[in-house]
Amino acid sequence: MSIPFQIESFQKQLIDWFDTHKRLLPWRQEKHWYYIFLSEFLLQQTQVEQALPYFYKFIHAFPTIEHLAKTSEDDVLKLWAGLGYYSRARNLRKAAQKIVERFDGRFPLDYKDALSLPGIGPYTAAAILSIAFGKPHAVVDGNVIRVMSRLFSINEDVNDGKTRKYIESIVQKLLPEKEAGTFNEALMELGAVVCKPKNPRCLSCPVNTWCMAYKDGNPQAYPIKSAPAAKKRLFHYVFLIQNETDYLIVKRPDSGLLASMWEFPSVQTQKLTLAAPEIMTHLQKQYGIKGELIEQDMIRHHTYSHIRLQYMAVYVRTDDEHIKLGHYQSFIWEHFNRLSDYAIHNAHKKLLSWMASFKN
DNA sequence: AACCCGGGGGT
């Protein structure tokens, strides 16, 4: 399609708004590519406010790409714990290693080379190359899709590959060669702050005179999306097992859900209404541990993007020391006060406060 | 193309 307005006016209006209204973020102060690189990993599927404390932690722990390349996977995961999508942390470290070893410590300026880095796809490659190096690559993220679908009232499913290509072609036409990075940042900032999913602030929008959805009075109707798949329902018993003074934690498999994160040994069941002897039978069959069930927690809920998990923690005392690993990578007994040294995912982190009530 | 992969914020 051809853009039904003067593109230069649109660009200027958007960039002028960004210059005066942009949020002051740490990776916008000194525009070193390493800061952009780190922030883009943190910001995948993640809000700025949520990513901020992690950015500071990582910059402090790994001031340069070389520091990041030299660290262990466990250390990266521990720093990432609580942020979710943990493959990002593993890929971040692998990408740093490849940049140091293959590209001499400098970010590759070729788009295909950037795409070859683990954890860097079309969006992140375009974002880093445009924002850090001024290369004319258009970014298409959730914000851009929402803004474009409203600007041009796109009545097609944005989850469809065709629609995605269509939006990409539009953004490429709107992109200014000279200020590609600023324009990209401005477009995403507009989506995050003004052209929000709900209650868009159209009266404050610098480009509302060109917005078809605003003209029609239905910006909230966009973007049009097909219904997501229904979430699976899972049930877990989670065992807080005490041996003398220490608790048992285990390391998850290195692929799949919560890969390589630490947790309390768990079993999947069909329901959460088992009697105590049945619960302990599961524990013995799966992990080879005999013990005494001291106390049961309440049923808790945890929702992932595609799973609705209900789980119940069980406080168990045992004299056993060794366990059957099952699908876990490894196990270790640790004092309650030391559990925070491990990368434990959020669902099980919630159990620490309950544990505090009976630790001794 | 479909599915897998977390967590917090908004309503």
Added chain:
DNA sequence: ACCCCAGGGTT
């Protein structure tokens, strides 16, 4: 309780 989302990898 249910909605939304600053994507990439795998199959």
